[in-house]
Amino acid sequence: MNQRDPRISRRDVVRGLSILAAGPWLLSCAATTPSDGAPGSNAAPDQEAAFPVTLTHKYGTTTVTAAPKRIVVVGLVEQDALLALGIVPVATSQWYEAPGGVFPWATEALGGAPLPTVLDNSSDGVPVEKVAALEPDLIIAVYSGITKKEYDLLSKLAPVAAQPGDYVDYGVPWDEATLTVAAAVGKPAAGQALVDRVRDKIAKAGEEFSGGTGAIVSPYEGVYVFGPEDPRGRLLQQLGFDFPSALLEGRPKNAYGWSLSAERAVDLDDLDVVIWLDTEQQVDSSLGKVWTSTKANVEGRDIYITPQGDEIYDAAFNMVTPLSLPYVLDRYVPQLRAAADGDPATKVPA
Incomplete structure (x- = not known):
């Protein structure tokens, strides 16, 4: 992924800075696609061809005049939304590695369609020439950090659904x-139904955590904090955990x-849950007693999510995404429950 934030690579930090060498998994494992995130079959047909549609974004507006047939995803995750709506893009962009950019929780939605091409955007930004060669009629860059220059170049090829201007780059909420x-492909009703199903699952899962506090962090250059506008941070808040104001300083x-x-690891002391995107060994090695002496650590309020533990999770x-979230919640909620009870004897499930 090309990262426009000069301070840190998003691809690096989300995977845990110390474990970037972890290899890809193969999709030969059994696919698991929860029904809560599966494509809907009851979409309202009277809304499913809503063209033309005009989208507002960071760089202005884009109008899609007809149902697209060759969609290229230059954002990092939007293929899941397309697949959930019954649409297979011709290309996705590489972030985590999976054939075609289609992950185990989404393979059922792929059906028997050919895998998309995967664009390598890791070094010089969006590979505009490769996008052009795919002859797209819609380019999706909602969860992205494309620049104005890239947007202008891509707009010469096809309508571009760029990132919204109301959020930081890579900060648009999943819903x-x-x-x-969904609006860009003329399926607003199906998109709303999909979002409603997943929102309902999140709301039910979060009923037991209301009023708690929590944060998602990494031991990068001290303590790297994933803020309240980060999608994972938003999910933690949707599950009932408040973001600690001390970390905003x-x-x-x-x-x-x-x-x-x-x-500043001491600011994690009183949190009900602390989710580290790295190994416990790396966190302890990087931060030492300033972390290990906190109540959050001593009372077992910590969770560690890493590719070394489970690449797919x-x-x-x-x-x-709307397809990955149901997959995550089935495992994440028991982890949060075990961590938040404050009893060091309670083992947090892997």
Whole structure:
């Protein structure tokens, strides 16, 4: 992924800075696609061809005049929304590695369709020439950080659904991203139904955690904080955990995340849950007693999510899509429950 934030690579930090060498998994494992995130079969036909549709985004507006047939995804996760709506893109963009950018929780939605091409955007930004060669009639960049220059170049090829201007780059909420994708492909009713199903699952899962506090962090340059505008941070809040105000001190403007000094690990002391995107060994090695002496650590309120633990779960946790969320919640909620009880004898499930 090309990262426009000069302070840190989003691809690096979300996977845990110390474990970037973890290899990809193969999709030969059994696919698991929860019904809560599966494509809907009861979409209202009177709304499913809503063209032309005009989308508002960071760089202005884009009008899609007809149902697209060749969709290229240059954002990092929007293929899941498309697949959930019964549409297979011709290309996706590489973030976590999976054939075609289609992950185990989404393979059922793929059906027997050919796998999309995967675009490598890891070095020089969006590969515009490769996108052009795919002859797209819609380019989706909602969960992205494309620049104005890239947007202008891509707009010469096809209508571009770019990231919204109301959020930091890579900070659009999963539900808003899904609704934008659904509108762009003329399926607003199906998109709303999909979002409603997953929102309901999140709401029910979060009933037991209301009023707690929690944060998602990484031991990068001290303590890297994934803020309240980060999709994973938003999910934690939707599950009932408030973001701690102390961690906002030192936050740069328009940032989805930021680094605090290692000494600031003491600010995690009273949290009900602390989710580390790295291994326990790396966290302890990086922060030492300033972390291990906190109540959050001593009382077992910590959770560790890494590719070394489970690559598929790690990817699903970080992608935050209408298909990955039901997959994640089945495992994440028991982890949160065990961590939040404050009893060090309660083992947090892997």
